[in-house]
Amino acid sequence: MASLLLPLFPLLMALLLPLQAKTHWEDTQVLKQLKNALDPTSIPSGSCLESWDFSLDPCDNLFGHKFTCGFRCDDVVSGVSRVTDLTLDHAGYSASLSSVFWNLPFLQSLDFSNNFFSGPIPNSFSNLTRLRSLSLSSNSFSGEVPPSIGSLSALEELYLNGNGFNGSIPASFVGLVSLKRLELQSNGFTGAFPDLGVLKNLYYLDGTDNGFSGELPAGFPASLVQLLMRNNSFEGVVPSSIGDLGNLQVVDLSHNQFSGSVPAALFEHPSLEQLTLSFNQFSAVETPNSSGARSSLIAVDLSDNEITGFLPPFLALMPKLSALSLENNNFTGMIPVLYAFKTAKPEPGMSPLVRLLLGGNYLFGPIPEPLRLMKPDSATVTLAGNCLFRCPTFLFFCQGGEQKSSAECRSAGPVIP
Numbered sequence: 001m002a003s004l005l006l007p008l009f010p011l012l013m014a015l016l017l018p019l020q021a022k023t024h025w026e027d028t029q030v031l032k033q034l035k036n037a038l039d040p041t042s043i044p045s046g047s048c049l050e051s052w053d054f055s056l057d058p059c060d061n062l063f064g065h066k067f068t069c070g071f072r073c074d075d076v077v078s079g080v081s082r083v084t085d086l087t088l089d090h091a092g093y094s095a096s097l098s099s100v101f102w103n104l105p106f107l108q109s110l111d112f113s114n115n116f117f118s119g120p121i122p123n124s125f126s127n128l129t130r131l132r133s134l135s136l137s138s139n140s141f142s143g144e145v146p147p148s149i150g151s152l153s154a155l156e157e158l159y160l161n162g163n164g165f166n167g168s169i170p171a172s173f174v175g176l177v178s179l180k181r182l183e184l185q186s187n188g189f190t191g192a193f194p195d196l197g198v199l200k201n202l203y204y205l206d207g208t209d210n211g212f213s214g215e216l217p218a219g220f221p222a223s224l225v226q227l228l229m230r231n232n233s234f235e236g237v238v239p240s241s242i243g244d245l246g247n248l249q250v251v252d253l254s255h256n257q258f259s260g261s262v263p264a265a266l267f268e269h270p271s272l273e274q275l276t277l278s279f280n281q282f283s284a285v286e287t288p289n290s291s292g293a294r295s296s297l298i299a300v301d302l303s304d305n306e307i308t309g310f311l312p313p314f315l316a317l318m319p320k321l322s323a324l325s326l327e328n329n330n331f332t333g334m335i336p337v338l339y340a341f342k343t344a345k346p347e348p349g350m351s352p353l354v355r356l357l358l359g360g361n362y363l364f365g366p367i368p369e370p371l372r373l374m375k376p377d378s379a380t381v382t383l384a385g386n387c388l389f390r391c392p393t394f395l396f397f398c399q400g401g402e403q404k405s406s407a408e409c410r411s412a413g414p415v416i417p
């Protein structure tokens with residue numbers, strides 16, 4: 001008998017609870033403040049916020065026609081409901097959130113992405129101590145991120161991307177001990193990037209399109225899978241220790257002012273698949289002891305640097321590599337026959353190069369036979385802007401791209417005939 005009734009129990013509870021459930025007055029207060037803070041002309045008809053009618057108890061009437069959406073409640077203690085999720089994305093709302101006193105101690109998720117919210121992050125956000133996900137992306141927020149945000153020790157995901165935030169990332173971010181994902185891209189952040197090595201769960205870090213400067217911080221957590229810092233003002237060398245981050249899969253440090261050598265550790269890393277270091281000032285590529293055979297790299301982009309010397313043969317020995325760009329550097333010497341085989345006739349078990357971009361260097365000499373025999377469109381190969389005087393236009397990868405003048409090629413070094 002009991003086993004028959006048991007499955008019905010949650011249903012009975014669900015039917016009974018709404019009758020006695022009551023939103024905690026403090027939570028109702030915050031929801032009211034939020035609605036009042038909004039520019040009324042930014043509330044589209046039929047939107048979540050338009051349906052918020054405080055003549056009724058919010059959590060009790062959630063998904064009735066008075067409160068259709070925008071938040072979730074949980075019955076916490078003896079019939080008192082607390083707001084656990086607030087979601088107002090993609091609605092066109094505009095307001096400054098600073099006038100709201102964010103006292104929602106049970107809130108776990110707040111998503112205000114893709115609206116026109118403006119002003120700074122309210123200090124009282126630091127009272128949202130159970131918050132696990134905070135998304136403010138694609139709004140018009142501005143000013144500096146308050147250090148008090150660093151006290152959100154339950155926060156797992158923080159999305160600040162696509163706003164007008166400025167100033168530096170507060171050192172207090174080391175207090176975000178649960179953080180897994182941090183998205184800061186497309187803001188006006190400046191200054192040195194803090195050392196977040198203590199954030200043992202952080203796997204995704206995106207600081208793209210900001211004004212971060214100085215050297216890369218000394219420490220990143222070993223949990224890091226994606227490190228994206230494209231288009232900043234970082235400088236100095238990329239430390240070899242970055243290769244010790246054993247879970248890395250994607251590294252994009254392009255469009256900065258990094259210099260020195262590309263560390264060998266990145267070419268023998270067991271999980272790194274994408275390495276993008278274009279538009280920097282690297283001057284050399286270190287050769288790994290393992291000759292690249294252990295690498296998992298699929299795509300390597302070292303274009304638009306100042307790398308000199310011969311094309312590194314080991315790049316053609318990486319078994320999974322299928323896109324290689326070395327364009328617009330100062331490479332010289334002949335195209336290694338290994339590159340040609342990797343592109344046209346890879347060994348069994350070797351992925352072929354479907355992109356081989358070598359334009360804009362000082363390469364000279366004959367084009368290796370396997371490349372010359374390739375069918376058009378079997379791969380994207382570019383050799384324009386080199387010193388390959390015999391790059392006949394009938395070869396698809398020679399067409400449409402001039403070679404450098406012999407004067408320019410001669411001036412680049414005595415090694416070129």
Ligand SMILES: *[C@@H]1O[C@H](CO)[C@@H](O)[C@H](O)[C@H]1NC(C)=O
Binds near residue numbers: 124148
């Ligand atoms: C957090 O809430 C308490 C009241 O619950 C308040 O006294 C305190 O000032 C708040 N903190 C911030 C930073 O607003």
Ligand SMILES: *[C@@H]1O[C@H](CO)[C@@H](O)[C@H](O)[C@H]1NC(C)=O
Binds near residue numbers: 143
């Ligand atoms: C950030 O921007 C605000 C205006 O939104 C400005 O008053 C403040 O000086 C800026 N801070 C920094 C560090 O640039």
Ligand SMILES: *[C@@H]1O[C@H](CO)[C@@H](O)[C@H](O)[C@H]1NC(C)=O
Binds near residue numbers: 187210211231
């Ligand atoms: C770099 O970011 C700035 C904004 O911070 C943007 O205007 C510019 O187009 C970006 N450059 C590249 C190469 O992505």
Ligand SMILES: *[C@@H]1O[C@H](CO)[C@@H](O)[C@H](O)[C@H]1NC(C)=O
Binds near residue numbers: 265289
């Ligand atoms: C490569 O080999 C050299 C000398 O054999 C050694 O000093 C170096 O530590 C090795 N590098 C790595 C990354 O194993």
Ligand SMILES: *[C@@H]1O[C@H](CO)[C@@H](O)[C@H](O)[C@H]1NC(C)=O
Binds near residue numbers: 283329412
């Ligand atoms: C690379 O080549 C350019 C053009 O010839 C030259 O101006 C530059 O100094 C060279 N850079 C290095 C690092 O050799």
